[in-house]
Amino acid sequence: MSHNFTVILAGLLLVAKVSAQSEPPRLQPIRASEHVWYVQGDAGIASKANRAFNSNAAFVVTNDGVVVFDALGTPALGTALKTAIAQVTAQPIRIVIVSHFHADHFYGLQSLKMAGAQIWGHEKGKEALGSPLAQERLEQRQRDLAPDVGPDTRLIGADRWLEFAGRKELRFEHGGVRFRLIDVSGAHSPEDIMLWVDNDRILLAGDLYFSGRIPFVGNADSRAWLAAMDVIAPLAPALVIPGHGKSSSNPQPDIALTREYLAFLREKMGAAVKELVPFDEAYAAVDWSRYKHVPAFEAANRINAYGTYLRMEQEALSQPGAGGK
Secondary structure, eight states: HHHHHHHHHHHHHHHHHHHHHOOOOOOOOOEOSSSEEOOOSSOOOOOTTTOOOOSSSSEEEEBBBBEEEESSHHHHHHHHHHHHHHHOOOOOOOEEEOSOHHHHHTHHHHHHHHOOOEEEEEEHHHHTTTSHHHHHHHHHHHHTTTTTTTOOOOOOOOOOEEEEEOSEEEEETTTTEEEEEEOOSSSSTTTTTEEEETTTTTTEESSSSSSOOOOOOTTTTHHHHHHHHGGGGHHHHEEEEEESSSSSSSHHHHHHHHHHHHHHHHHHHHOOOOOOOOHHHHHHHHHOTTTHHHTTHHHHHHHHHHHHHHHHHHHHHTTTTTOOO
16 A cells, blocks of 8 residues: 555545534434433543533423423534434424533533523522633633534523522423422532423432432532432432433432442541541542442542542631631
C-alpha cells in the first residue's frame, strides 16, 4: 500500500468519524405508563464514547402537548430527544422542567428551546447558572466532549423560575394530567426538583438517588440529601425513574445504596476531620471495597470523598463553640 493511499484512507476515515459525531445519536423511547415515556443513558460518567449520554430524560404526553423532564447533556442529545418524542406523538413540546442545573441534565435545552418549549426551573438555579463553576464546567466539557459540546453550546436558563416560598410542592394540571413539582432543593444540588405524575403514580426523581452507579456528590449537602430521600416512600409510586440508571417499581435497594454510601462518606470523612487527619491520608486509609465494583466509582469516588471532607469541615466549624455561627 503506497504512502499516499494510506494518507488518503486515514483522511477519509477521519472525515467519516467527524461526520458520524456530528449526527445526533438515536434514542429509544421506553414506555413507563399510559402517559409517561423516558430514555435511559449509559451507566458511568459522560464521555466521548457514550457521547455524553449518561443521564435519563422523561416526557409526559398529555391532551395538550408534551411535558418533558430534563434535557440531557448536549445540544445533539436535545435534538435526539425531540426526535424520540416525535416517534411517540405528534403533540408539540410545551414545557421542559429541569431537575437541576448540572451539565448532564440541561445542556440539551437549547435544542428544545428552539422547538418553542417553555423552560421551568427552581429559582435557586439562577445562582448556579450564573456561577463561575458553571462556566468552568462548560469549558471543561468543550475540551473533553467535543464536538458534541462545542463553542456554540450555550447555557440556557428558565423562562419560568419556580418560587416555592416555603412550600414543599407546587401543583399544576396540563392537558388532563395532574402534576406535582416537589422541592428537594439543597440535597444533590441547591435547586433540586422532583416531578410527580399523579394520574399514573410515576415519580421522576432527578438525581435524588442513583440506580446502578455511584452517585456524584461533590460538595453537596449530604445531610440534607439523606433527609430529602424520605420524601419518596410516602408517595408509594408505581414506578420511579431516576436521573441515572434503570427505572424501578421497587426503588428501595437503590435508595438504600445511595443512602448507605452517603452515610459512609460522612462517617469516614467526618472522623478524619474530627481527628485533624489530612484528606489524602484519610482517603488512603479507608476500605472502599464495598463500592469499588459499582459503576462510576473510579471517576467519582475521590471527588465525592473530598467534597464530603470539606462539607464535614464546614459542619464542624458551624457547631456552637467552634467559631462558626
